[in-house]
Amino acid sequence: MVSTNTKQYLKPVSLDEAWRLMKDHGSKGKLVGGGIDVVLYGPPETEALIDVTGLGLGVIEGGKDVLGIGATATLTELLEHPATADLHSGILREVLVCVASPLLRNLATVGGAVASVHPWSDVIAVLLSLDASAVCYEEGKEIEFPLEQLLENRERLHNTLIIQVRLPRAARFAAFEKFARTGFDVGMLNCAVSVIPDGQVCNTVRMVFGGTPAIAKRLRSAEEHLEGKPLTESTIEETAQVAANALDVRDDLRASASYRRDLAAVGTRRCLKRVAERWSAGI
């Protein structure tokens, strides 16, 4: 929890002002969107809370090629937005309804879900599987990064102002699987898969595993194995085995590495079967 060292709660009204406050306070300033992570995990040296919810960053724009999700849009707003109903097999709704509880989704923001880089994040896993990018505001400029690249560059991630998450709208079939005791619970593993159909074969395959217990990452060996192949029972089974063997898993209090490896195979199988069903049904 944030300690009583906090001396200021600041409410910038422009991106420039927010950026200046971030720079002025450095590591002693924390951005507040929904505020959940700052309340729960904010470092004790935090002196200034910089609330970015007054910057007009809560808009969800369903453009022709890209869905733009404002960084301070809540997970509930994204879940309920008409643009997400059938986008990429409706996977955003499928995932978000399993993220925590409505009480938390009503507060948690999309930008916060990215910036908090929780290893168990289902949101990050699904965004990576859909080739999301993040638009950041730095020194008066808007810069777009592939989300994968931004997540790998923690120094930049912790020192930038995410203003939007963008999802390409090119038709994909997608599926998600989370292994947890309850929807509210932190998962033992999650798995997000998407493919772009190219005739009868898979193109631009994305296979992402999170809670390994590390943060979600694409598993390129499994993606490459499936690329250019049809989704048959045998390719699904082979890909499941490739994923299980290649995934970097570890033990933690939630599950053992060997259990996670088994879950990776099951998750891959289930996701790819669901993708195949959706592909054949055209949804």
Place this chain on the structure above:
Amino acid sequence: MRINLNINGTQQAFEITPEEKLLDVLRREGYMGVKKGCGSGDCGACAVLFNGHAVNSCLVFAAKADGAEILTVEGLAKGRALHPIQEAFLSVGAVQCGYCTPGMVISTYDLLSRTPDPSEQEIREALSGNLCRCTGYVKQIEAVKKAAALLREDSHDA
């Protein structure tokens, strides 16, 4: 610092410190129906309606709520007449120790204001952030169904 809140329809101003949580301010100001449970967003005992959405008030900086409309469980009854959701919780026995009840009632209020005729799955989902250590949820789900029916009757009568 000073904030303004509309609590249960009444505009009020409070002095707060920058790191204070909405839960602590509400309880300090006498809204004891907002229960302090886990303090970490797990139990839902502190749920309030924040600009129309049920949230865990233990996770909301009070300063963030400046200018917001807050509904606590105290704002539901009209005089001595309980709200239909409260009536439903009492009549089906969904209240035992009562500590989780205000949060359950607020989550129910949020659900029924958006989904007047929810399925059992939708009810379970809506209450998934509210933990009860006494009764085990069956009664609460019955209560939400009954509350939904009462509210639909009221809207037909109106």
